[in-house]
Amino acid sequence: xxxxxxxxxxxxxxxxxxxxxxxxxxxxxxxxxxxxxxxxxxxxxxxxxxxxxxxxxxxxxxxxxxxxxxxxxxxxxxxxxxxxxxxxxxxxxxxxxxxxxxxxxxxxxxxxxxxxxxxxxxxxxxxxxxxxxxxxxxxxxxxxxxxxxxxxxxxxxxxxxxxxxxxxxxxxxxxxxxxxxxxxxxxxxxxxxxxxxxxxxxxxxxxxxxxxxxxxxxxxxxxxxxxxxxxxxxxxxxxxxxxxxxxxxxxxxxxxxxxxxxxxxxxxxxxxxxxxxxxxxxxxxxxxxxxxxxxxxxxxxxxxxxxxxxxxxxxxxxxxxxxxxxxxxxxxxxxxxxxxxxxxxxxxxxxxxxxxxxxxxxxxxxxxxxxxxxxxxxxxxxxxxxxxxxxxxxxxxxxxxxxxxxxxxxxxxxxxxxxxxxxxxxxxxxxxxxxxxxxxxxxxxxxxxxxxxxxx
Numbered sequence: 001x002x003x004x005x006x007x008x009x010x011x012x013x014x015x016x017x018x019x020x021x022x023x024x025x026x027x028x029x030x031x032x033x034x035x036x037x038x039x040x041x042x043x044x045x046x047x048x049x050x051x052x053x054x055x056x057x058x059x060x061x062x063x064x065x066x067x068x069x070x071x072x073x074x075x076x077x078x079x080x081x082x083x084x085x086x087x088x089x090x091x092x093x094x095x096x097x098x099x100x101x102x103x104x105x106x107x108x109x110x111x112x113x114x115x116x117x118x119x120x121x122x123x124x125x126x127x128x129x130x131x132x133x134x135x136x137x138x139x140x141x142x143x144x145x146x147x148x149x150x151x152x153x154x155x156x157x158x159x160x161x162x163x164x165x166x167x168x169x170x171x172x173x174x175x176x177x178x179x180x181x182x183x184x185x186x187x188x189x190x191x192x193x194x195x196x197x198x199x200x201x202x203x204x205x206x207x208x209x210x211x212x213x214x215x216x217x218x219x220x221x222x223x224x225x226x227x228x229x230x231x232x233x234x235x236x237x238x239x240x241x242x243x244x245x246x247x248x249x250x251x252x253x254x255x256x257x258x259x260x261x262x263x264x265x266x267x268x269x270x271x272x273x274x275x276x277x278x279x280x281x282x283x284x285x286x287x288x289x290x291x292x293x294x295x296x297x298x299x300x301x302x303x304x305x306x307x308x309x310x311x312x313x314x315x316x317x318x319x320x321x322x323x324x325x326x327x328x329x330x331x332x333x334x335x336x337x338x339x340x341x342x343x344x345x346x347x348x349x350x351x352x353x354x355x356x357x358x359x360x361x362x363x364x365x366x367x368x369x370x371x372x373x374x375x376x377x378x379x380x381x382x383x384x385x386x387x388x389x390x391x392x393x394x395x396x397x398x399x400x401x402x403x404x405x406x407x408x409x410x411x412x413x414x415x416x417x418x419x420x421x422x423x424x425x426x427x428x429x430x431x432x433x434x435x436x437x438x439x440x441x442x443x444x445x446x447x448x449x450x451x452x453x454x455x456x
Contacts, residue, residue: 041169049085050159053117055104061096063106063113071114071125076135078115078124079143083136085116085161086154094163098170099202100267107168107199120158122146193255194234201259203266208273209233209240217284221295222315237262238317239283239324240276247325247374252367279328286327290339291346296320298360299420301351302447307412309351309421309446318360318370322377329378330385338384340396345380347420351446394424394441402443410442411452423449 055061064071084091094109106113114125124131133142147155198206212218213232222232241261242250250257265272287295296319298312323346327335335342349356356376359369399422407416416422423446428434444452 041172043167043169045165045167046162047165048159049116049120049161049163052113052163053120053159056113056117059103061104061106063110063117071111073111073115073126075124075131078111078119078131079133079135081112081115082119082133082158083139083142085158086139086142088161091163094165095168096165097168097199100170102170104167105199105202109163112163116158116161120147122148192229192231192234193258194230194237197237197259197262198230198233201262201266203268204273205262205265205268208268208276209236212236212277212280215281215284217281217288221284221288223293234258235317235320236280238321239280240265242321242325242374243276243279243328247370250367250370252365252370254365282332283324283327286332286335287323290335290342291323294420296323299347299350301450302421302445304447304451307409307414307445307447308417311420316360318364318373321370322374325374326377326381329381334385340400341384342381343420344396344399345384346377347446349376349380352450394436394438398438398441399424399443401438402441407443409445409448411444411448414445416443416445421446425449425452 052061056063081091091112092109094113095107096104096109097107098104118125119131119133122131123129130146132144132146134144136143142150142154147158150158210233213236218232218236237258241258245257245261268276294311296315296317298314298316298319299309300312301309350360351357353376356373359366359373359376363369400419402424403416403419403422407419407422408414409416410425410427423444424441425444426434426436427440427442430436434440
């Protein structure tokens with residue numbers, strides 16, 4: 001009996017942020033190598049239904065913590081469980097985990113426990129309606145009966161039925177707990193990494209992640225995508241981890257990096273929580289102001305025969321990391337005067353620096369690549385904000401004037417479809433004494449300009 005078979009995520013509803021969150025980059029989590037883990041610490045016990053129900057009633061046992069998918073059984077299936085108990089059929093193990101406050105949360109067994117609790121209390125877990133047995137094959141005489149209408153013998157038998165329980169100790173190493181949750185979660189819909197963290201690292205920091213994920217600016221950056229799988233909360237976690245620990249302390253294994261950070265901050269104090277909130281709000285606001293709907297999207301340059309470049313649809317996590325982190329280093333009044341230059345420089349990085357492109361496309365969790373992309377964007381952003389202008393770079397005003405006058409590429413003679421794909425080229429090359437003035441400027445595709453430079 002595998003409770004994950006009762007998954008409530010409809011495949012059509014999940015086609016949203018989950019499908020957009022990855023570019024064609026390989027998954028940075030999947031390539032991580034396994035590290036040595038300490039053994040799990042746990043207790044094996046036999047617990048009567050009436051004792052589990054007592055702990056449930058007092059709040060010492062939580063079979064329905066926030067990470068669970070919700071009660072999904074119907075009355076016929078729940079009735080068959082009651083029938084199995086009355087027939088003394090051995091049921092699968094119940095797995096619980098001990099919290100720091102000594103409470104227990106149910107990892108695996110929610111549907112079973114809530115079914116039997118609901119029957120005893122005559123309150124069906126899903127909607128609170130009266131719970132009468134139905135569809136029993138071996139004990140058909142009990143169909144239509146509530147718990148109170150059962151013979152006293154059957155009532156006692158249910159209350160004294162023994163579940164086998166594995167309770168994971170509260171001092172088990174966090175990464176071990178994470179691995180346990182992952183291995184138990186082997187049903188038809190597997191929990192992703194953040195859903196597992198939501199199980200293991202419960203606390204007020206976990207709630208902060210959920211709250212920040214619902215901020216309006218952040219929702220706009222996600223394009224209004226639905227996020228039933230907690231990928232939005234994971235993005236908040238990534239931002240805060242790189243903000244607090246910086247890329248210099250990133251070990252090259254994203255799962256461990258995020259696990260450790262979430263465990264260290266699970267009971268975060270009010271002051272630090274406010275600091276994190278302020279920084280996240282600041283970075284999301286600037287990201288939307290500068291990049292709008294193209295924030296955290298990869299720009300791909302054109303090619304021969306198809307010179308127009310384009311924005312990819314997928315949300316690129318490595319770009320998200322560096323752009324958000326970069327904006328935490330400056331105030332709004334330092335960024336707003338340079339919005340066009342910042343936007344153009346990131347596009348230029350994505351179209352002229354093959355190493356940077358590789359760091360956001362392939363094996364993106366690699367430590368060396370992570371360091372490169374953070375520092376490449378850090379240096380670009382610094383040069384823009386401090387007005388370190390190159391003598392060979394035309395101003396954004398010149399570029400806009402040329403594009404608005406005639407968006408025809410001076411080299412291939414085709415129309416440049418979007419302003420972001422335009423580039424200003426020296427008619428007389430800078431290397432041959434050409435001046436960086438509007439009279440020596442022409443508008444081109446990025447691809448065409450790069451091709452011309454490569455042929456010189």
